[in-house]
Amino acid sequence: MRIVLLGAPGAGKGTQCKRIVEKYGLLHLSSGDILRQQRAEGTELGKKAQSYMDSGALVPDELIVEMMAGAISRIPDGGYVLDGFPRTVNQAQELDKALSADGQKIDAVLNLEIDDSIVASRMTGRRSCPQCGGVYHIENLKPAVEGKCDKDGADLTQRPDDSLEIVENRLKIYHQQTKPVVDYYKNSSTVYDIDAGKDADEVSALVFVKLGELVEV
Ligand code: AP5
Numbered sequence: 467m468r469i470v471l472l473g474a475p476g477a478g479k480g481t482q483c484k485r486i487v488e489k490y491g492l493l494h495l496s497s498g499d500i501l502r503q504q505r506a507e508g509t510e511l512g513k514k515a516q517s518y519m520d521s522g523a524l525v526p527d528e529l530i531v532e533m534m535a536g537a538i539s540r541i542p543d544g545g546y547v548l549d550g551f552p553r554t555v556n557q558a559q560e561l562d563k564a565l566s567a568d569g570q571k572i573d574a575v576l577n578l579e580i581d582d583s584i585v586a587s588r589m590t591g592r593r594s595c596p597q598c599g600g601v602y603h604i605e606n607l608k609p610a611v612e613g614k615c616d617k618d619g620a621d622l623t624q625r626p627d628d629s630l631e632i633v634e635n636r637l638k639i640y641h642q643q644t645k646p647v648v649d650y651y652k653n654s655s656t657v658y659d660i661d662a663g664k665d666a667d668e669v670s671a672l673v674f675v676k677l678g679e680l681v682e683v
Contacts, residue, residue, distance in 0.1 A: 467492060467545040467680065468570065470552070470655075472648055473578030475636040476588035477662045478669060480601050482578065483549045485670050490677065493541050497534055497551035499599060501525065504533075522627055522635035524553060524643060531560045538564070553644045558651065574680050575651045576673060578662035582637055589633045593622035607666060656680070 467490065471479045480496060487494045501519060504512035511529060518525045534551045538561075552558035565571055591604040595615035602609050602622060609616050627636065651657050658676040662669050 467547075467677070468565075468573050469545075469547040469677075470572050470575045470651070471547060471549050471578065472575060472644065472651075473662060474580055474582070474585055474640045474644075475633060476585040476592070477578035477580045478588075478666060479549045479578060481607075481666055482576070482662075482669060482673055483547050484601070486547050486673065486677065489674065490545070490681075492544070493546040494549060495534070495537055495541075495546055495551070496549040497530060497553070498549070500533060500537060519627060520632075522632040522639065524639060527554055527556050527560070531557055534561070535564045552647055555646050555650050558647050562654070572651070572655050574677070575648075575655050575657045576676065577648050577657055577659045578669070579659055580662045584663055585637055586630060586633055589628045590630060592628055593624060595620050596623050 469486070469492070471483055473479050480499075483494045483496065486492060501512070501515045505516055505519070506512070511533060514529060515525045524530075530551065530553075534548075534557075538546070538548075552561050562571070588603065588606070591606070593602045593604060593609075593613070594600065595602075595618065597618050597620040598615060600615050600617055601607070602615075609622065611619075613622050614620070615622060627633075648657065660669060660672050660676070664672075
């Protein structure tokens with residue numbers, strides 16, 4: 467299965483991707499995680515991406531498409547779930563071109579729908595594990611010990627782009643540039659709209675019902 471997860475910042479893409487990966491044994495490719503890794507390693511790409519990410523703007527398409535096409539091409543057979551990519555219609559078209567050159571296509575798109583009013587509290591309350599990438603929330607998905615990762619005990623950190631001001635900019639950019647990607651896929655792929663405003667377990671249940679239908683086909 468080749469799956470794309472779409473949704474606003476804080477819709478729960480990363481949270482649901484981790485669960486999909488556990489259940490279906492797919493690979494999880496997050497463009498945001500790869501960019502943060504590049505920054506941590508101080509690569510040229512990481513340096514170029516830095517100012518865009520810090521302001522909540524999108525990194526230019528040509529950098530992202532090259533990065534993600536390379537990452538996808540290194541995945542062995544077995545399928546994957548894309549998180550945060552494609553994020554512009556141009557990126558989606560470039561992905562389609564690269565896949566069709568290999569006789570492949572996206573099998574399903576999960577569109578996590580969430581009201582803007584919920585996003586701010588999800589973002590400002592998010593805490594992440596720098597070691598394993600685990601994602602928590604100070605109210606909704608608390609770790610067993612405050613401030614520590616359940617899996618490895620590492621100190622949880624807050625993403626610098628999760629401040630209120632930057633979140634507002636990320637949301638604005640989502641509506642301008644990423645929402646049209648949903649319509650793009652509605653013309654070419656199976657798109658499942660999922661109510662992502664519910665509790666994380668309820669959202670997972672909705673996601674698994676849809677993916678279950680896909681597996682049975
Ligand atoms: P990226 O890392 O992709 O950020 P994003 O898309 O803004 O999404 P987030 O990771 O913030 O949110 P999420 O939907 O994964 O939510 P999560 O599951 O963590 O991108 C960062 C930056 O990189 C971009 O701004 C851009 O600069 C650049 N970039 C990346 N890809 C790019 C591309 N393709 N093109 C150009 N630039 C690109 O959940 C959030 C919180 O809510 C967590 O605390 C979680 O515990 C909690 N939560 C999750 N689900 C629920 C629920 N159902 N109920 C209650 N709480 C929940």
